[in-house]
Amino acid sequence: MAEDTSIFIGASRKPDDSYQRAEELLLRYGNRHGLITGATGTGKTVSLQVLAEGFSNAGVPVFCADIKGDLSGIAMMGEAKDFLVKRAEQVKLDPYRFQEFPVIFWDLFGEQGHPIRATISEMGPLLMSRLMNLTEAQEGVMNIAFRIADEEGLLLLDLKDLQSLLANIAERADELSARYGNVTKPSVGAIQRTLLVLESQGAANFFGEPALRIADLMRTTRDGRGAVSVLAADKLMMNPRLYATFLLWLMSELFEELPEVGDLDQPKLVFFFDEAHLLFEDAPKVLVDRVEQVVRLIRSKGVGVYFVTQNPLDIPEKVLAQLGNRVQHALRAYTPREQQAVRTAAETFRPNPDFDCATAITQLATGEALVSMLEDKGVPAMVQRTLIRPPSSRLGPITPDERRKIIAESPVAGQYDQAVDRESAFEMLQKKAKDAQDAEAQAQQQNSGGSRWTIPGFDDVLGTSGRRSSNRQTVAEAAIKSVVRSVGSSVGRAIVRGILGSLARGR
Numbered sequence: 001m002a003e004d005t006s007i008f009i010g011a012s013r014k015p016d017d018s019y020q021r022a023e024e025l026l027l028r029y030g031n032r033h034g035l036i037t038g039a040t041g042t043g044k045t046v047s048l049q050v051l052a053e054g055f056s057n058a059g060v061p062v063f064c065a066d067i068k069g070d071l072s073g074i075a076m077m078g079e080a081k082d083f084l085v086k087r088a089e090q091v092k093l094d095p096y097r098f099q100e101f102p103v104i105f106w107d108l109f110g111e112q113g114h115p116i117r118a119t120i121s122e123m124g125p126l127l128m129s130r131l132m133n134l135t136e137a138q139e140g141v142m143n144i145a146f147r148i149a150d151e152e153g154l155l156l157l158d159l160k161d162l163q164s165l166l167a168n169i170a171e172r173a174d175e176l177s178a179r180y181g182n183v184t185k186p187s188v189g190a191i192q193r194t195l196l197v198l199e200s201q202g203a204a205n206f207f208g209e210p211a212l213r214i215a216d217l218m219r220t221t222r223d224g225r226g227a228v229s230v231l232a233a234d235k236l237m238m239n240p241r242l243y244a245t246f247l248l249w250l251m252s253e254l255f256e257e258l259p260e261v262g263d264l265d266q267p268k269l270v271f272f273f274d275e276a277h278l279l280f281e282d283a284p285k286v287l288v289d290r291v292e293q294v295v296r297l298i299r300s301k302g303v304g305v306y307f308v309t310q311n312p313l314d315i316p317e318k319v320l321a322q323l324g325n326r327v328q329h330a331l332r333a334y335t336p337r338e339q340q341a342v343r344t345a346a347e348t349f350r351p352n353p354d355f356d357c358a359t360a361i362t363q364l365a366t367g368e369a370l371v372s373m374l375e376d377k378g379v380p381a382m383v384q385r386t387l388i389r390p391p392s393s394r395l396g397p398i399t400p401d402e403r404r405k406i407i408a409e410s411p412v413a414g415q416y417d418q419a420v421d422r423e424s425a426f427e428m429l430q431k432k433a434k435d436a437q438d439a440e441a442q443a444q445q446q447n448s449g450g451s452r453w454t455i456p457g458f459d460d461v462l463g464t465s466g467r468r469s470s471n472r473q474t475v476a477e478a479a480i481k482s483v484v485r486s487v488g489s490s491v492g493r494a495i496v497r498g499i500l501g502s503l504a505r506g507r
């Protein structure tokens with residue numbers, strides 16, 4: 001097997017069901033994206049595991065979400081179970097070696113892996129609006145909020161920063177409307193309430209610092225294998241919108257941060273997007289368009305994106321057209337929609353005269369798939385009925401003890417575990433409000449002659465007066481300036497936002 005230029009996926013079979021040949025994914029086309037589809041229990045997760053193993057062995061780091069916890073076994077050595085050994089023989093995988101892979105566990109909630117965080121600023125107005133399912137009018141207000149934050153040097157790190165900014169905006173609604181267009185108190189209020197819901201769903205953990213460094217997903221081991229980052233997504237799936245928004249954010253971060261590299265011998269990173277339908281379900285058209293754009297352009301950054309979903313109809317056509325490497329497991333064809341899906345899935349393949357694609361899709365066994373990978377010149381190969389090879393790592397979940405051990409020994413242990421709450425919009429606005437209050441109190445005191453004694457001409461020296469508060473303001477101003485600097489933009493220059501509205505970091 002040429003593990004250095006391709007990944008062995010399984011063996012295709014002749015019409016009489018005998019062995020035909022090895023089916024492989026060519027690493028040089030690994031960034032031309034892919035698709036794994038099939039009904040429940042047909043073998044999608046195992047196919048994902050097999051591909052992830054292959055990429056890791058080739059030195060390509062992998063990021064994947066573990067929806068049911070059953071992908072976590074990739075961190076452990078496989079075992080010679082009868083049905084796996086039998087499958088290995090069928091596909092002529094000889095020797096059938098067992099391996100454990102260098103896994104880094106991640107978890108947005110910080111329970112089953114290292115916490116992953118992003119700042120509100122990095123998320124940007126488009127994705128925040130999508131996450132909160134805002135109306136168009138509310139999204140307009142969200143855009144204005146981000147603009148004000150940028151202009152006034154208010155750093156948006158966590159949910160309370162956004163909450164306090166919105167409260168501040170509500171207070172200044174009239175003034176801001178005059179400057180930016182419609183900012184109504186009810187629409188700000190509606191956004192504030194949605195934020196509370198988001199918070200109650202546990203999203204507060206996700207927003208803040210230390211934010212994920214993309215470089216930590218790009219690690220390799222000393223023996224040249226790519227890290228497999230496994231995101232615990234079982235709990236996350238209860239908030240599908242957070243799940244989808246998070247993965248979109250990650251994809252846009254990769255897009256913004258990685259340099260242009262053109263076509264390489266193998267990808268720089270491969271990203272598996274399980275339950276991919278969640279990305280597109282009731283997503284506004286602009287978002288679908290942007291996703292399509294990111295998927296198209298991220299290729300030249302050496303990133304391969306593999307969508308995993310039950311039904312190919314879940315993926316918009318424009319995106320589907322860009323997914324070159326395909327593994328189609330069995331689909332059922334009882335309802336008209338299912339029959340439509342089967343036909344669509346069948347039509348996307350380059351036909352094989354040996355069999356009828358649509359019929360085959362409904363007859364595939366578990367762990368069997370119609371496979372078409374890109375071959376020479378990036379052309380899709382003729383579709384083949386393929387038995388997928390068994391994984392080298394464990395099939396099924398890891399135990400909590402095993403997971404704890406891996407987390408403790410991880411290369412990022414200790415880096416993300418503690419949240420850091422540095423000075424940002426919340427603290428700055430609090431300080432501003434307090435300064436304003438102080439100033440007012442002092443003015444009142446002076447007006448009402450709160451201090452009975454005075455030395456004419458020496459007010460300033462004695463007074464609890466204007467001076468102190470102006471000192472404080474200076475401190476606050478300094479903080480604003482340092483914050484603006486730390487955002488990576490020079491003072492006074494508008495902050496640049498990338499393709500999905502996320503912050504494009506200074507390069």
Ligand SMILES: Nc1ncnc2c1ncn2[C@@H]1O[C@H](COP(=O)(O)OP(=O)(O)OP(=O)(O)O)[C@@H](O)[C@H]1O
Nearest residue numbers: 039040041042043044045046087366367388389390
């Ligand atoms: N390539 C394979 N080799 C050996 N066994 C396999 C293979 N693929 C699938 N199986 C068997 O089928 C079972 C179900 O596969 P898998 O979990 O991948 O399905 P799935 O499509 O991900 O299902 P779901 O939609 O419910 O997540 C596996 O637990 C395993 O026993």
Ligand SMILES: [Mg+2]
Nearest residue numbers: 044045046068
């Ligand atoms: Mg699965």
